[in-house]
Amino acid sequence: MALATPLRRLLPVAAAAATAPDPAGPSSLNPRRVLSLRYGRLRSSLAASPEPRSRPLTASAAGGGRPTVLVTEKLGMAGLDLLRAFANVDCSYELTAEELRAKVSLVDALVVRSGTQVTREVFEAARGRLRVVGRAGVGIDNVDLQAATEAGCLVVNAPTANTVAAAEHAVALLASMARNVAQADASLKAGKWQRSKYIGVTLVGKTLAVLGFGKVGSEVARRAKGLGMDIIAHDPYAPVDRARAIGVDLVSFDEAISTADFISLHMPLTPSTEKLFNDETFAKMKKGVRIINVARGGLVDEEALLRALDNGTVAQAALDVFTEEPPPRDSKLVQHENVTVTPHLGASTTEAQEGVAIEIAEAVIGALKGDLAATAVNAPMVPAEVLSELSPYVVLAEKLGRLVVQLVAGGSGVKVVKVVYSSTRDPDDLDTRILRAMVTKGIVEPISSAFVNIVNADYVAKQRGLRIIEERILLDGSPEIPLDSIQVHLTNVESKFGGALSDAGDIKVEGKVKDGSPHLTLVGSFSVDVSLEGNLILCRQVDQPGVIGKVGSILGNMNVNVSFMSVGRTARGKQAIMAIGVDEEPEKEALKLIGDTSSVEEFVFLKL
């Protein structure tokens, strides 16, 4: 909720009308894997805004030069080289939280591993400049995703390059724990020869429960099968077919933990998995079970594990990860003779680190260029081909949003926005999330200093109490062109330009893409046709000869170039609307003269 206050504070000074309703709670963002999300055209729409926002998506916030990337943990050289070819790279390792906060407002991207806590305070300290956080690895539990989303900051990770390394480390721990390798090694190095003390247990024929049957979990299962183990797995979201294909039975959590001789943890740390392994769950396990954790320390209640080791419920544990990293020097768990430990080495092979570094460098560079990487974790999934097809409509959607909000009379708050898409496409074949995001951007940005992009659009709308309703009108015809028109309606608001009201009393504008560029085609009930570029004057007058000439010469006398003009009327001699595209913003005097022109009943000047 930290952004609620600044948003509220900024609204009263806004030029147009939306008032700040009570902010709703933070949206429950479901981090979703993005397949591919290029939005090059979206970039150009943003760059084309008449008043650039505080944070362009493409150029460095420091003034259009090379972007700056801060790397806070050791990254493979190949990734660093890629980053350096594109950006100024500051490698500053082992920063304190305070030092990180001080540096982060000077950079456009931050690259971390698991050792850097990217908290809400970090996003706040970035003061809007940070656009991308790259997590060079899988687990993003050290990044506050909600705070990133609120700040419009994209978070990308490197989900695949260290999978094998983590799986191999789990297998290494499994085997070395079973045969007391680490303990025996320490004993021999201490000058002892203790053959009977370090009798181990065999793996063949034993049951291994893999908890979390994702990328690492399934690779562990595959390898453990080769060791002759029987594998069961628990994962509420894993496809049964994938498990069956490698001969693994998916079972319930209780069945998995109560029947296994070995349990290997491979799920993410989330609020629902935190301390999933506690006194209650240890009590359900087979006496003498052995546990491997190469996932996250926070999955285990470490005090409870210590109790379970001491009372023999758990015979041995092999831990690569800890609730607190590094764990305290005197940690009883680390020191326990039946516990084998490694300092979070799961991803630490030369090969995995090079792979992860390249994967994250490419994702961060892509994101800085305006492409949302295939591995974005806090942005909606919009396939590349959909984005490319919708790109002209992305520009249109933003322009319509900017235009419609400027038609609202001061003091009446925008609460409900209806976006109507007319299309020959089946609704299932038209992904409108990016269009909705751009309408929101167009509506919110002119009246606040909020920066809106596809990452935070729904969150910003929710915070401001803006309800965006989407409707589809299905047209007959070939579905080749994705959209015929987009209408934006603002309901229950007053307009400073009565001509923009529809019969239903909504402020209504409609636009189409013509020859690849956005056009305004309807204002209220008046059809017009004017290219949406530069600035726009809308005049409502009684339809009669001479008005267009008068207004045109006022603008000409004031040296204002008219780029487009279009007149729409209800009927001959009745009401008409003149839409005039102008390159420059006319002086106040010119606008006053237009307002004073006889038969001009109202007019409004709009910046697009």
Ligand SMILES: NC(=O)C1=CN([C@@H]2O[C@H](COP(=O)(O)OP(=O)(O)OC[C@H]3O[C@@H](n4cnc5c(N)ncnc54)[C@H](O)[C@@H]3O)[C@@H](O)[C@H]2O)C=CC1
């Ligand atoms: N120690 C290390 O250096 C490394 C640790 N990791 C950690 O390993 C874990 C797994 O990574 P990946 O396999 O790449 O992730 P993944 O996303 O491919 O797999 C995680 C699986 O856990 C499942 N899951 C979620 N909630 C669950 C629950 N309550 N019970 C059972 N399953 C649940 C998901 O459905 C998913 O299939 C993560 O925590 C990651 O951070 C990954 C790489 C290196």
Ligand SMILES: O=C(O)C(=O)COP(=O)(O)O
């Ligand atoms: O990828 C992961 O989830 C890991 O835990 C690896 O962490 P690291 O990048 O080695 O700090």
